[in-house]
Amino acid sequence: MYLINKCYICFMKDFFSQFDFQSNLLFEDLTESENQAVQNVMEPLVIKKGSMLFYEGGIPTGIYQIKQGKAKKFKRGFSGEEQIFYIYTQEDVLGYHALLGQERYQDSCEALEDLKVNFIAKEDFLRLLNEIPALQQKLIKNIGHEFGVLANIIAVLAQKNQNARLALFLLLLENRFNRNSPIVKGIDLTRDDLANLIGTSPESLGRSLKQFKEQGYIETDKRNIYIKDSLQLEQLLQVKTD
Amino acid sequence: MYLINKCYICFMKDFFSQFDFQSNLLFEDLTESENQAVQNVMEPLVIKKGSMLFYEGGIPTGIYQIKQGKAKKFKRGFSGEEQIFYIYTQEDVLGYHALLGQERYQDSCEALEDLKVNFIAKEDFLRLLNEIPALQQKLIKNIGHEFGVLANIIAVLAQKNQNARLALFLLLLENRFNRNSPIVKGIDLTRDDLANLIGTSPESLGRSLKQFKEQGYIETDKRNIYIKDSLQLEQLLQVKTD
DNA sequence: TTAAATACATAACATTTGTTATATATTTGT
DNA sequence: ACAAATATATAACAAATGTTATGTATTTAA
Numbered sequence: 001m002y003l004i005n006k007c008y009i010c011f012m013k014d015f016f017s018q019f020d021f022q023s024n025l026l027f028e029d030l031t032e033s034e035n036q037a038v039q040n041v042m043e044p045l046v047i048k049k050g051s052m053l054f055y056e057g058g059i060p061t062g063i064y065q066i067k068q069g070k071a072k073k074f075k076r077g078f079s080g081e082e083q084i085f086y087i088y089t090q091e092d093v094l095g096y097h098a099l100l101g102q103e104r105y106q107d108s109c110e111a112l113e114d115l116k117v118n119f120i121a122k123e124d125f126l127r128l129l130n131e132i133p134a135l136q137q138k139l140i141k142n143i144g145h146e147f148g149v150l151a152n153i154i155a156v157l158a159q160k161n162q163n164a165r166l167a168l169f170l171l172l173l174e175n176r177f178n179r180n181s182p183i184v185k186g187i188d189l190t191r192d193d194l195a196n197l198i199g200t201s202p203e204s205l206g207r208s209l210k211q212f213k214e215q216g217y218i219e220t221d222k223r224n225i226y227i228k229d230s231l232q233l234e235q236l237l238q239v240k241t242d
Numbered sequence: 243m244y245l246i247n248k249c250y251i252c253f254m255k256d257f258f259s260q261f262d263f264q265s266n267l268l269f270e271d272l273t274e275s276e277n278q279a280v281q282n283v284m285e286p287l288v289i290k291k292g293s294m295l296f297y298e299g300g301i302p303t304g305i306y307q308i309k310q311g312k313a314k315k316f317k318r319g320f321s322g323e324e325q326i327f328y329i330y331t332q333e334d335v336l337g338y339h340a341l342l343g344q345e346r347y348q349d350s351c352e353a354l355e356d357l358k359v360n361f362i363a364k365e366d367f368l369r370l371l372n373e374i375p376a377l378q379q380k381l382i383k384n385i386g387h388e389f390g391v392l393a394n395i396i397a398v399l400a401q402k403n404q405n406a407r408l409a410l411f412l413l414l415l416e417n418r419f420n421r422n423s424p425i426v427k428g429i430d431l432t433r434d435d436l437a438n439l440i441g442t443s444p445e446s447l448g449r450s451l452k453q454f455k456e457q458g459y460i461e462t463d464k465r466n467i468y469i470k471d472s473l474q475l476e477q478l479l480q481v482k483t484d
Numbered sequence: 485t486t487a488a489a490t491a492c493a494t495a496a497c498a499t500t501t502g503t504t505a506t507a508t509a510t511t512t513g514t
Numbered sequence: 515a516c517a518a519a520t521a522t523a524t525a526a527c528a529a530a531t532g533t534t535a536t537g538t539a540t541t542t543a544a
Contacts (some may be wrong), residue, residue, distance in 0.1 A: 011306055015320065017392055018320070019281065047348070060517075062469070075393045075394065075397055076397075077394070077397035077401055077402075078257065078260070078479065079401075079402055079479070081397070083396060083397035083400055083401060085393050085394075085396050085397075097386050097389060098386060100382055101378070101382050101383040101385070101386035101387075102383065103386055103387075105393035106386060106387070106389060106390035106393065107390065107393055108502085121461075123356075137344070140343050140382070141341055141343040141344065141345055143343070143385060143389070144339050144340060144342070144343035144345055144348060144385075145343075145345075145348070146386070146389070147339060147388070147389060147392065148317070148348035148349065150389065150393065150396065151317045151325075151327050151349055151391035151392065152317065152319070152347065153396055154317075154325060154327050154392065154395055154399060155317055155318075155323075155325035155327075156319065156440030157396060157399040157400050157441070158325055158399050158438075158440075159319055159323055159325060159441065160319075161502090161529095161530070161531090162531070163530095190491070190492095191491070191492060191493095192491080194500095196400075198400075199399070199400030199401065200531075200532090200533080201532065201533080202491090202492080203492095203493090203531095203532080203533075203534090204530090204531055204533095205530065206492070207491055207493095207494085207495095207531085208492070209493095210493080210494080215305075219396060222489080222539090222540075223492075223540090229312055237320065237321070238321060305502080309486055337486065401498075401502070401529090402499070403499095403501090404500075405500095431523095432521075433521070433522060433523095434521080442502090443502065443503080444521090444522080445501095445502080445503075445504090445522095445524085446500090446503095447522090447526070448522070448523055448526085449501085449525095451523090452523080452524080464509090464510075464522095465510090465521080465522075468534095485544100486519080486540080486543100486544090487542100487543095487544085488541105488542085488543085488544095489540100489541080489542070489543090490539100490540080490541070491537090491538100491539080491540070491541080492524085492534100492537105492538080492539070492540085493537085493538075494535100494536090494537085495535090495536090496515090496533100496534090496535090497532105497533085497534085497535105498529105498531105498532080498533075498534095499530105499531085499532070499533090500529105500530080500531070500532080501528100501531080501534085502527105502528080502529070503525090503526100503527085503528075503529090504525100504527085504528095505521070505524100505525090505526090506523100506524085506525090506536100507522100507524085507525105508521100508523075508524100509520100509521080509522065509523085510519100510520080510521065510522080510524080511518100511519080511520070511521080512517100512518085512519075512520085513516100513517095513518085513519090513533100514515100514517090514518100
C-alpha cells in the first residue's frame, strides 16, 4: 500500500471516509442543551425486516436515526432493477435530503433486519434546524460530502473489476459495521444484496467469494463473511482495469 | 419503448431529466429585479481549452455559468485514474456545492474547449442567496436532484452492458448539447473522454461505435458522432445485464 | 417439527470486455 | 505547408463476466 509506515491506520481511516456518508456524526459536536433538544423530539420506533422506511417518490414525513440493525438505500433503474448504493447501520441518520429540499424522496430505504430507530417528525426537525444553525450548516456540508461519496462509487464501478470491487466493499462494510463495537461481527448480507451492491450477479459473486476463500482472504459461516487478511484485500484494490 | 403513443416525447424528456443536473434552470423563475441583481455581479471570463475551472481539494472562489463551450467534471479514483461523471454545456451553472457547504471542492472541472463563462465571486453569490430566498431554496432542491442523478448513473454503470451504456450516454449528450439550438450539432468529445464517461477503454468503445455504425444507429465525421436512429438506440437500453 | 420456499454453491459454456499491437488519420506547432 | 505529436480505427487473442442448470443448505411458515 501507499503508506506502510507509521500512519497506515490514519491512511485507511481517511480512505474509508471517501466511501462513507458519515451521517453517524451529524448530531456530534452539539452543546448539552442542543443535544437535549434533539433527544426530546426523538420518537423510538421498531421497524420490521423488509419494511420500507421510505419510498422513491414518496412525501417525506421526517428523518430516522438507526439505533440497531441495517437498512439498504436503493434506486430502481429505468428497467426496474434495484440498485443498492448504500448500506446504513447503527447511529446513521437518513432521510434528510428530501426534507431539506422540500421535495419527494429520490430513493427508497428498506430494513434488512428488524430495526430500532429514532424518528424525528418533519416539523420538529425543521424547527431544530432553525434553532441550531450549526446543525443546518453541518447538514449541508454533509450532503456535499455524500455527493463526493457517490462520485467515488461511480469511479469504482466504472474502473475496477469485480474482485477489486468486492475487496473494496468487504473492507468498507466491515469497517462500517464494526464502527463502535470491539467484537468483530462479520458481514451479514444476502448474496443478492451484496451482488447488487458491487454490481454483479449472485453467481458471479459466488465465484469471486470462492477465490477469496481459497486464497485465505476471507472465511464464511452461513452467509456471514469474515475478513481474514485485509492487507491482501487492500492489495487487490490496486488492480487497474475493469 | 414504454409509451409509443401521444406522450412519447414527454416520456423521453422526463427520462433524460433523470440523468441531467438541470443546473441550467437555476436562474430561471426570477423576477426582473432579482435577475438584474444576478446579472450585475456576473463577470464574463474566457477560459482556455484544457484549463481547470477548479480542482478537487481547492478552496472555492465563486461559481460559473457556461455561456459557450463544454467542460468535464471528474474525480480521481484512489489509484489516480480520472473518472468523468458529468459533461457541462451552455447555460449550466456549476461550482456551488462546495460554496454552499463552505468546504473544499469535491471534484475537478476542466474546459474541453475554449469557454466563455460568467463568473460570480463567492461573496457576491452568498449575498445573492441571502437576498433571494427562492434562489437558495432552488439550489438546495437542485442538489437533491443531482444526488438522484448520481444514483441513477451508479445504477447504469452497475447494471448495463457497454452497448447499453453507450446508447444511453449518446442519447443524453445529444439531448443536452442540442438543448437550445435547432441545428443538430453532433457529439464532439475525444474517444478517451467518451470512454471514460461510459466506463470502458477507448479500444472497446471503438468496437461498440463500429457496431453502431454498421447497424445504422449512428454516423461519424472525424470524431463527431451523429445519431441516425434514436429509436433503435432506445431499444438497446432495455438490455438487461452487464 | 416438518414441508415448502428461499437462498446458496458450483460447474460448464457463451458472451462480453480487456489488452496488445499495428496502421491510418488528424491536429498542432513551427 | 510540413513534420511531429496525438488521436483514432481495427484485429487477434486473453481474461473476465454473464447465463443456464443442477444440487444442497438454510430459513420460513404452518
